[in-house]
Amino acid sequence: MRIGLVGKPNVGKSTAFSALTQIPVDIANYPFTTIDPNVGVTWIPLPESCACSSLRERRESSGRLQTTESADPRVGSICIPNSGSCSGFKRMVPVTLVDVAGLVPGAHEGRGRGNQFLSDLSRCDALIQVIDVSGSTDLEGNPVGSGGSEPIDEHLFLLGELDSWIMGIMEKGWDRVSRKAQAEGVRAIREHFLERLTGIGATEYHVAAGFSSVEREHQSSTDPALWGQEELRTLATAVRKSLFPISVAANKADNRGYHGSELSSEVESNGGTVVFTSAEAELALRRASSSGMISYQIGDSDFELTDDGKENLTEKQRSALESISSTLSSWEGGGLVGLLSEVVFGQLSRIVAYPVQDETHWVDGDGKTLPDAILIQRGTTAKGLAFQVHSDLGEGFVRAIDARSGMVIGAEHELADGDVVSIQAKN
Ligand SMILES: Nc1nc2c(ncn2[C@@H]2O[C@H](COP(=O)(O)OP(=O)(O)OP(=O)(O)O)[C@@H](O)[C@H]2O)c(=O)[nH]1
Ligand SMILES: [Mg+2]
Numbered sequence: 001m002r003i004g005l006v007g008k009p010n011v012g013k014s015t016a017f018s019a020l021t022q023i024p025v026d027i028a029n030y031p032f033t034t035i036d037p038n039v040g041v042t043w044i045p046l047p048e049s050c051a052c053s054s055l056r057e058r059r060e061s062s063g064r065l066q067t068t069e070s071a072d073p074r075v076g077s078i079c080i081p082n083s084g085s086c087s088g089f090k091r092m093v094p095v096t097l098v099d100v101a102g103l104v105p106g107a108h109e110g111r112g113r114g115n116q117f118l119s120d121l122s123r124c125d126a127l128i129q130v131i132d133v134s135g136s137t138d139l140e141g142n143p144v145g146s147g148g149s150e151p152i153d154e155h156l157f158l159l160g161e162l163d164s165w166i167m168g169i170m171e172k173g174w175d176r177v178s179r180k181a182q183a184e185g186v187r188a189i190r191e192h193f194l195e196r197l198t199g200i201g202a203t204e205y206h207v208a209a210g211f212s213s214v215e216r217e218h219q220s221s222t223d224p225a226l227w228g229q230e231e232l233r234t235l236a237t238a239v240r241k242s243l244f245p246i247s248v249a250a251n252k253a254d255n256r257g258y259h260g261s262e263l264s265s266e267v268e269s270n271g272g273t274v275v276f277t278s279a280e281a282e283l284a285l286r287r288a289s290s291s292g293m294i295s296y297q298i299g300d301s302d303f304e305l306t307d308d309g310k311e312n313l314t315e316k317q318r319s320a321l322e323s324i325s326s327t328l329s330s331w332e333g334g335g336l337v338g339l340l341s342e343v344v345f346g347q348l349s350r351i352v353a354y355p356v357q358d359e360t361h362w363v364d365g366d367g368k369t370l371p372d373a374i375l376i377q378r379g380t381t382a383k384g385l386a387f388q389v390h391s392d393l394g395e396g397f398v399r400a401i402d403a404r405s406g407m408v409i410g411a412e413h414e415l416a417d418g419d420v421v422s423i424q425a426k427n
Contacts (some may be wrong), residue, residue: 001344001375002096004124004244008154009102009112011142012130012251014038015279016336017099019286020298031102031141032113037120038099043084043092044341045299049355050091051420052079052370054404056364058114079370091350093373100126104140105157112140115165122200126245126343129158130279131263149261150261155248159237162244167236169196174232181225189224197239199207206242247343248273249336254278256307261404273342281324282336288321301329301339311415350375351417355389359403359422377416383411386423396425 005013009031019027021040021080026033053095056078068076075088084092100120104112109267121127139157170193177192193207214221248267255275264274285303289296293309296302303325305313313321328335332359333342342349352373356362366372376385387394400409403420415421 001094001348001350002098002124003340003343004098004100004121004127005414006100006121006127007102007130007158008137009033010102010137010143011130011141011154012104012249012279013102013130014098015283016128016130016249016251016277017097019267019279019283020336020340021097022286022290025099029143031104033052034099035113035117036105037117040099040339040401041094041096042340043298044095044337044344044372046091046352047341047345048352048418049089050077050079050086050370050373051362051418052086052091053089055079055370060305080368080369081373082371083372091352091373093375095344099107102141103158103161105161107161108168111192115161115168118162118165119200122246124201124244126247126348128247128249128339128343129155130249130251130277131155132252133250133276134252136252136255151250152266155263155266156161157422159240159246162240163233163236164196164238166200167232169200170236170239172196172197172234178227183271186224196402200243202239202243206239209242210235210238228371233382241270244341245347247347248274249277250274251277251279251333252302254281254324261392267286271347273333273339275339275342276337277339278324278328279336281328285321285328287424292323299311299334301325301335344375349378351378351380351415352376353380353385353415354418354420355385356403356420356422358399359406359420362403362420370420380415381411382409382413382415382421382423384414385421386425389423392427393423393425398424398426400424 005017007013010029014025014027015036017040018027019249020042025038056065056076058068069361077086077089079086083094098120101113101117107115123331131151131154132148133151135146136143137148138144139149173192177189181188183376190207194204212232216233218231221227267274284297288294292306294303295306314374333339351374354370355372355374356370357364373386376388382400383394383397386397397411401422402409402423
């Protein structure tokens with residue numbers, strides 16, 4: 001799972017990146033602080049309890065495990081994650097974040113940093129646009145104090161730039177291809193687009209979505225060989241929508257309450273979500289936590305002072321942290337982590353599957369309990385999961401076993417959320 005943080009310069013993309021990944025990066029109140037992209041990993045909790053809670057129940061009811069003691073540091077969890085963690089059956093799974101340079105109007109014509117860096121977004125499953133809702137920066141990211149750009153303008157120009165970028169990729173060689181297509185037919189055109197767009201992650205599915213969109217919106221343009229700018233733009237927009245679903249972090253919300261509903265309706269009508277955030281506030285809590293002053297879980301708005309904190313923080317520092325936390329808890333949506341979870345589990349409809357080797361004990365070859373929690377697309381089959389674990393496992397797939405029921409499942413069986421699956425393959 002890979003998510004890109006995009007937006008105009010100076011909105012808090014790097015601040016959000018740093019709050020989520022705990023990686024220190026350059027943050028400053030002027031445009032183009034970030035030039036080369038930052039890439040890092042953050043962790044989000046699965047919406048449902050980890051499968052180790054079912055395993056624990058089974059073991060307890062068969063008398064093979066005592067009930068949890070109150071002093072258990074893992075609060076009942078018995079899995080051994082290869083990556084991430086699990087405590088109180090709250091299983092954390094990794095999400096890769098990419099924080100790129102700011103985008104300004106006209107980027108596709110080379111303005112600002114141009115749009116070369118957009119290729120860094122190519123393999124992203126979704127984008128989060130960070131928007132400055134405080135009005136403290138103009139469309140180019142210059143600090144203006146107040147009265148900066150309108151959030152809806154910030155959003156629409158970004159969509160336009162992404163479309164122009166995709167269109168620029170599609171247009172290379174178009175004249176030649178459209179001439180050729182007059183002899184060879186539509187297939188040559190579809191192949192051209194696919195060839196041009198695979199580099200940014202598009203498949204036949206995305207190109208087909210683009211073609212359907214042109215058919216709907218330009219009903220008289222039946223011959224693709226004669227398509228001009230308008231049809232190509234419709235195609236680019238449709239490809240962008242299916243390739244890069246977008247949600248919005250309405251950031252710097254600590255600075256000014258923003259009540260515009262125009263942005264929300266635009267984003268939501270395309271399947272996205274808007275959540276109020278203060279990346280700066282979340283980063284401050286995160287820093288206080290890593291310096292040992294407070295105990296704070298990323299994604300929470302509450303914290304507790306540690307003994308160190310009680311001893312070392314001044315009254316002013318304490319009340320600053322408290323005011324940050326009360327601001328964060330006054331907003332719905334769970335801040336940056338809440339937004340990420342909504343993108344992954346809501347907008348992208350990801351569910352989780354736990355591949356194991358031994359369907360009786362739910363362990364891998366090394367005896368590790370439920371080591372992997374893999375995010376899969378809803379509708380993924382048993383064989384699809386096998387491929388996601390390893391191409392050898394997919395190619396040699398023989399059958400799988402649903403470890404919860406003990407039943408054999410075939411290659412085409414669609415997995416459900418939380419399935420524990422043992423895959424048997426020829427080696
Ligand atoms: N008030 C407030 N300021 C914020 C918030 N998030 C970030 N900032 C400030 O906004 C400025 C820009 O933050 P960055 O994270 O560098 O922004 P960016 O979008 O990465 O900027 P570029 O890399 O230049 O595109 C910094 O001064 C941050 O401290 C926030 O939630 N509230
Ligand atoms: Mg930055």
